[in-house]
Amino acid sequence: MNLIQKARMKSPWILHFNAGSCNGCDIEILSCLTPVYDIERFGAVNVGNPKHADVLLVTGPVNRRNERVLRNLYDQMLDPKIVVAVGTCASSGGVFQNCYNCMGGVDKVIPVDVYVPGCAAKPETIIEGLILGLEKLAKMPSKPKKGAQPAEART
Amino acid sequence: MSVLGEVSGIARIEDAPLESLLDALRAYRQRQARFITASCLDRGDRFEILYLFDEDLRTVAVRTLLPKGAKLPSATGVYLCAFLVENELQDLFGIEVEGLHIDYSGKFLVTDTFDAPPLLKQTACELQLPKENPS
Amino acid sequence: MSEGTSVPFGPQHPVLPEPIQLRISLEDENVVQALPALGYVHRGIEKAGELNDFQQNVFLVERVCGICSSIHALAYCLAVEAVLGLEAPKRASYLRVVWMELHRIHSHLLYLGLLAEAFGFESLFMEFWRVRERVMDLLEMTAGNRVIISVCTIGGVRRDIDAEQARAIREELPKLRDEARRLVDSLLSDYTVRQRTVGKGTIPAALALELGAVGPTLRGSGVAQDMRMAGYAAYGELEFRPVTFPDGDTYSRTAVRAEEVFQSIDLVLAALDNLPEGDLKVGFKGRPEGAALARVEAPRGELIYMVVGNGTKNLERMRVRVPTYANIPALLTVLPGCEFADVPVVTLSIDPCISCTER
Structure with a gap:
C-alpha cells in the first residue's frame, strides 16, 4: 500500500445522490454525519462535487429521468471509485415493484460494489457498508494500468 | 360507466357540464374557497374529473365529465395553482388541456418512453425497459 | 445592466437532499423567474x-x-376504513396520535437543522440533529425501526406502547423539550439568522390562500388552519390550538415549525396520559366498495388520500395530494424578487419534500 492509497483510506470523500428514493435513506445518511453516529471519525466528508469524491452513495430505485444524471455523476468521478447502493430499493427495487417509472435498482445503471440492506437502512448499516467499500477500495490500484480503459457506466 | 356516488369525506359534489366548468370554478373563487387539487378517474369512454375545494375544513367538489379525445379548458385562468395538476393530467392521462399558462407539454413528470399515458386503465404498466437506451 | 442569465439550480446540489431542478432567470443578482423541472423522483x-x-x-x-411516512399510512388507512365502514378502537386512535406527533417532532427538527445548514450555520445543524436522535430512539424503541415505522394498519395499529415504554417516553420528552428550547431560542434570536430570514420570501395571507398553500406555510402567514382541528384519530379529544405567526416570511414559517415541536411534545404527553385500555385493531371482512377521501395534517401541511374501491381486492384509483404540491405555487410566486443568494433559504422555508410531490 503506497502513501496515496493509505491517505485515501483515511479520508474517503462521499458524494450522495438521491435517485428517486423516498427520503428515508437520505435522512439516515445525513444522520451518519451528525454527532451521534459521526462518520467523520473515519475521515468521511460529504462533498457536493463528483470530481472530489471517492465513494458514491446512491439511494432509491433509479427512475427514467434521473438515470441520465446518475450515469453522468458516475462518469465524472475519478478512478478508483466505489458505489454503495443504500437501502432495499437501491439494491433491488424493493417495494416499488409495480411502479412504471422505476428501473428497479442502481445496478441496472452503474456497477455497484456494496449493497446495504434495510428500509430505511439504519445509520449503523450504512457505516458498515461504507467500511466494506473501503476495504475494496484499498485493493484497487491508485493509478490505472497503462492502456487500461477507465471504468464506464454500463450501457 | 357509472360515476362516483356519495364520497365519504366530501360534503357536496356539484356537477358542471364541460361548457360551464370555468363558470362553476369562478363561483368558488369568488366565495374564496381554497383550491385543493383535481382528481381524475378513467371511466372507459370518458374521464371523471373532480375539482376539490376547501371551505372551512369541509371538502366540496365540482365534477365534470370529459369524453376521451376532447380538450379540457384550463382552470389556470381562475386558479393559477392548478397548473401543476393540469400538467399532471396531460402526462399521466393524456388529456389535452387548452390554455394552460405554464405548459410542459407532457414532459412534466415522465419522460417520453411510454407508449400510452401510464394511468389509463388499459395501459399495462409493469417494469418495462425504456424503448431505447439513451447512452 | 447585464443581459439576463439563466441558472439551473439542481438536480444534484449540496443544499438539496433531493433532486429537483429550479430553472432560475437572473437579472444581475435578482431572480426574475423560477420554474421547476420535476420528475427526478417520480416513481408511479x-x-x-x-x-x-x-x-x-x-x-x-x-x-x-x-420523512412523514407513518402519516401517509394513517391517511390511507383512514380513507380505506371509511370505505369499509370501520372505526379504529379508542386505544388505537390515541396510539396513532402518539406516533404521528413523534414523527412531526422529528420532521420539524430535521427542517430546523437543514435550514441552519442552508445559511451556513453548521454547528446548529449538528445540534438540532443530535437532539433529533432522542426522538429517533423513541421511535425505534416503540416501533422497531427508525424512519419507516409501519405502525398503522387498516382497522387500527400493529403495535402497542406498554407501560414501560410510556414511562420512557415521559422521561425523554421533557429532556428533549429543554434542549430544543435552548436551540430554538438561539436560532430565532440570533442576529445573523434574522438577517437571513426576516422579510425574505414574504407570502401575504390573501396570496397564500389564493395559491392554495397549506400547513406551516399557511400558518406562517397568519391563517389558523390545521387539519388536526377537524378531529380525526383522537385529536378531537385533546387540547390543541394551531400555531400561527403573522408575517408570512421565512422567519415566520420557521417559528411556526419551532413552536409546533413543543406543541407536539405536549400532545404526545397528553395522549399518553389519557391512553384508554382496549383493543389495538378491529378485524374486517369484505373488500372496499365505494369512495372516500381522508385529510390529515402531515408535518408539511394537509395531506389528502382519495380511495375508490370497486369491490375487488384492487382499488379502482388511489389519489394522493401531498402538502408540498400545494406549496410549490406559493414558492414560485415569491422567488422572483429575491436575491440569488437567498434562493436556497427561501426554497427550504416551505420544507419541500420532492418525493412526496412526485410520488
Whole structure:
C-alpha cells in the first residue's frame, strides 16, 4: 500500500445522490454525519462535487429521468471509485415493484460494489457498508494500468 | 360507466357540464374557497374529473365529465395553482388541456418512453425497459 | 445592466437532499423567474396502488415519503376504513396520535437543522440533529425501526406502547423539550439568522390562500388552519390550538415549525396520559366498495388520500395530494424578487419534500 492509497483510506470523500428514493435513506445518511453516529471519525466528508469524491452513495430505485444524471455523476468521478447502493430499493427495487417509472435498482445503471440492506437502512448499516467499500477500495490500484480503459457506466 | 356516488369525506359534489366548468370554478373563487387539487378517474369512454375545494375544513367538489379525445379548458385562468395538476393530467392521462399558462407539454413528470399515458386503465404498466437506451 | 442569465439550480446540489431542478432567470443578482423541472423522483405510486392488493398498499404509501411516512399510512388507512365502514378502537386512535406527533417532532427538527445548514450555520445543524436522535430512539424503541415505522394498519395499529415504554417516553420528552428550547431560542434570536430570514420570501395571507398553500406555510402567514382541528384519530379529544405567526416570511414559517415541536411534545404527553385500555385493531371482512377521501395534517401541511374501491381486492384509483404540491405555487410566486443568494433559504422555508410531490 503506497502513501496515496493509505491517505485515501483515511479520508474517503462521499458524494450522495438521491435517485428517486423516498427520503428515508437520505435522512439516515445525513444522520451518519451528525454527532451521534459521526462518520467523520473515519475521515468521511460529504462533498457536493463528483470530481472530489471517492465513494458514491446512491439511494432509491433509479427512475427514467434521473438515470441520465446518475450515469453522468458516475462518469465524472475519478478512478478508483466505489458505489454503495443504500437501502432495499437501491439494491433491488424493493417495494416499488409495480411502479412504471422505476428501473428497479442502481445496478441496472452503474456497477455497484456494496449493497446495504434495510428500509430505511439504519445509520449503523450504512457505516458498515461504507467500511466494506473501503476495504475494496484499498485493493484497487491508485493509478490505472497503462492502456487500461477507465471504468464506464454500463450501457 | 357509472360515476362516483356519495364520497365519504366530501360534503357536496356539484356537477358542471364541460361548457360551464370555468363558470362553476369562478363561483368558488369568488366565495374564496381554497383550491385543493383535481382528481381524475378513467371511466372507459370518458374521464371523471373532480375539482376539490376547501371551505372551512369541509371538502366540496365540482365534477365534470370529459369524453376521451376532447380538450379540457384550463382552470389556470381562475386558479393559477392548478397548473401543476393540469400538467399532471396531460402526462399521466393524456388529456389535452387548452390554455394552460405554464405548459410542459407532457414532459412534466415522465419522460417520453411510454407508449400510452401510464394511468389509463388499459395501459399495462409493469417494469418495462425504456424503448431505447439513451447512452 | 447585464443581459439576463439563466441558472439551473439542481438536480444534484449540496443544499438539496433531493433532486429537483429550479430553472432560475437572473437579472444581475435578482431572480426574475423560477420554474421547476420535476420528475427526478417520480416513481408511479398511484398506478402501483391500483395494481397492488389494497392491504399491501399500506406499506407502499409509507414509502411515498420517508420523512412523514407513518402519516401517509394513517391517511390511507383512514380513507380505506371509511370505505369499509370501520372505526379504529379508542386505544388505537390515541396510539396513532402518539406516533404521528413523534414523527412531526422529528420532521420539524430535521427542517430546523437543514435550514441552519442552508445559511451556513453548521454547528446548529449538528445540534438540532443530535437532539433529533432522542426522538429517533423513541421511535425505534416503540416501533422497531427508525424512519419507516409501519405502525398503522387498516382497522387500527400493529403495535402497542406498554407501560414501560410510556414511562420512557415521559422521561425523554421533557429532556428533549429543554434542549430544543435552548436551540430554538438561539436560532430565532440570533442576529445573523434574522438577517437571513426576516422579510425574505414574504407570502401575504390573501396570496397564500389564493395559491392554495397549506400547513406551516399557511400558518406562517397568519391563517389558523390545521387539519388536526377537524378531529380525526383522537385529536378531537385533546387540547390543541394551531400555531400561527403573522408575517408570512421565512422567519415566520420557521417559528411556526419551532413552536409546533413543543406543541407536539405536549400532545404526545397528553395522549399518553389519557391512553384508554382496549383493543389495538378491529378485524374486517369484505373488500372496499365505494369512495372516500381522508385529510390529515402531515408535518408539511394537509395531506389528502382519495380511495375508490370497486369491490375487488384492487382499488379502482388511489389519489394522493401531498402538502408540498400545494406549496410549490406559493414558492414560485415569491422567488422572483429575491436575491440569488437567498434562493436556497427561501426554497427550504416551505420544507419541500420532492418525493412526496412526485410520488
